[in-house]
Amino acid sequence: MKALEGIKILDFTHVQSGPTCTQMLAWFGADVIKVERPGVGDATRKQLVDIEEADSLYFTMLNHNKRSLTLNTKNETGKEVLERLVKACDVLVENFAPGALDRMGFSWQKVQELNPRMIMASVKGFGPGPYEDCKVYENVAQCAGGAASTTGFRDGPPLVTGAQIGDSGTGLHLCLGIVTALFQREKTGRGQRILAPMQDGVLNLCRVKLRDQQRLERGPLQEYSQFGEGIPFGEATPRAGNDSGGGQPGGVLKCKGWEEDPNAYTYFITQAAVWPQICDVIGKPEWKEHEDLAEPKERLKRLDTVFDAIEAWTMTKTKFEVMEICNPLNIPVGPILSMKELAEEPSLRASGTVVEVDHPKRGKYLTVGCPIKMSDSPVEVVRSPLLGEHTNEILKQVLGYEDGQITDMHESGVI
Numbered sequence: 001m002k003a004l005e006g007i008k009i010l011d012f013t014h015v016q017s018g019p020t021c022t023q024m025l026a027w028f029g030a031d032v033i034k035v036e037r038p039g040v041g042d043a044t045r046k047q048l049v050d051i052e053e054a055d056s057l058y059f060t061m062l063n064h065n066k067r068s069l070t071l072n073t074k075n076e077t078g079k080e081v082l083e084r085l086v087k088a089c090d091v092l093v094e095n096f097a098p099g100a101l102d103r104m105g106f107s108w109q110k111v112q113e114l115n116p117r118m119i120m121a122s123v124k125g126f127g128p129g130p131y132e133d134c135k136v137y138e139n140v141a142q143c144a145g146g147a148a149s150t151t152g153f154r155d156g157p158p159l160v161t162g163a164q165i166g167d168s169g170t171g172l173h174l175c176l177g178i179v180t181a182l183f184q185r186e187k188t189g190r191g192q193r194i195l196a197p198m199q200d201g202v203l204n205l206c207r208v209k210l211r212d213q214q215r216l217e218r219g220p221l222q223e224y225s226q227f228g229e230g231i232p233f234g235e236a237t238p239r240a241g242n243d244s245g246g247g248q249p250g251g252v253l254k255c256k257g258w259e260e261d262p263n264a265y266t267y268f269i270t271q272a273a274v275w276p277q278i279c280d281v282i283g284k285p286e287w288k289e290h291e292d293l294a295e296p297k298e299r300l301k302r303l304d305t306v307f308d309a310i311e312a313w314t315m316t317k318t319k320f321e322v323m324e325i326c327n328p329l330n331i332p333v334g335p336i337l338s339m340k341e342l343a344e345e346p347s348l349r350a351s352g353t354v355v356e357v358d359h360p361k362r363g364k365y366l367t368v369g370c371p372i373k374m375s376d377s378p379v380e381v382v383r384s385p386l387l388g389e390h391t392n393e394i395l396k397q398v399l400g401y402e403d404g405q406i407t408d409m410h411e412s413g414v415i
């Protein structure tokens with residue numbers, strides 16, 4: 001028994017944001033029916049191809065545990081099939097460009113008429129407003145949601161982050177909306193419309209930067225290293241490099257081997273409570289009583305001095321040695337782990353966070369498993385479907401079509 005067993009998802013998603021959401025629903029046990037254009041499919045099947053005949057890793061890593069149905073939804077017979085799917089499913093998830101579903105003839109009004117219990121969930125780039133008709137990809141959302149203006153170094157350009165907060169982040173927001181709506185439907189019997197705009201999702205994840213924007217109106221942000229460096233603040237929350245986003249100053253520091261290894265660094269947090277331990281470990285016991293450094297407020301003016309001294313110590317240790325020494329002292333540190341190190345980490349394999357999957361066309365590959373572990377709803381990662389792999393099965397099992405009707409639809413290119 002899985003948490004969402006019995007729930008059917010009509011999955012009209014493509015690329016990354018929507019598929020992240022429906023993959024999660026599939027991992028929670030829903031039956032996810034991915035509808036794709038015959039002969040074409042999700043565009044990512046053929047993006048960033050590394051093995052000629054196989055679906056790309058972009059596609060496979062976002063579409064596990066789903067079934068694929070090919071259907072031309074712009075054809076009259078295709079629309080009839082889609083109507084039956086709307087009646088048979090619990091949730092319709094989509095991330096088409098704005099208006100595409102309406103143009104297909106499946107507006108929210110129409111979907112509600114067909115199935116009042118249907119939950120219709122969408123990712124769009126923007127919510128209502130001047131940009132609501134725009135097509136949006138990951139980095140556009142990172143820029144429009146406040147992440148880029150607050151990422152990077154003060155004297156450099158805005159930066160996007162490697163974490164896909166626009167796509168995958170919004171997919172997760174949408175997923176939460178869907179399970180919440182399913183919970184509400186238990187009581188009301190009604191479906192509802194859900195919209196998760198990517199700009200809103202990114203801004204939600206940048207909440208602490210809007211916090212800082214308002215603090216800035218009351219004076220300089222003392223925990224930003226530019227404060228200690230005597231550089232005046234402008235009108236907006238600045239880029240803060242690797243400064244900690246919270247009240248405990250932190251920074252990325254070099255470790256042994258940094259000259260050769262681009263990831264031989266550690267993140268080091270000078271939590272006030274463990275200042276004495278930090279002074280001892282870096283060989284500066286006199287700083288525990290130092291009039292300029294003993295108090296957190298005074299240290300904020302001299303963060304460069306503090307981190308220079310800590311770095312002189314971390315450079316004598318590997319990032320893992322720093323972790324081993326600091327952890328027992330309750331000093332929060334974290335090694336900068338590369339994708340190679342994460343892929344090879346035995347504990348992540350053991351916990352099912354990094355999973356090896358076998359695919360008929362590409363062989364074995366690694367993917368990220370479900371990041372949410374539930375004791376009563378375990379996840380087994382199943383390879384992504386080939387294009388149209390489950391078309392016949394779904395038309396028969398879910399919609400009750402006869403073999404002859406299915407053959408006709410194949411021959412006329414509807415499926």
Ligand code: CAO
Pocket residue numbers: 014015016017018035036037038043071072073074095096097098099100101103104123124125134135136137138167
């Ligand atoms: N049968 C027939 N037609 C189909 C179909 C099917 N099974 N599936 C899709 N289509 C049609 C759509 O109806 C649409 O047709 P119209 O433009 O004539 O209405 C067309 O295919 C293309 O859809 P699209 O505009 O969504 O796709 P795109 O590649 O042009 O744009 C994207 C991609 C991501 C920019 C856009 O979908 C978008 O902005 N989505 C919302 C935001 C989002 O999720 N962005 C993140 C994507 S991940 O980086």
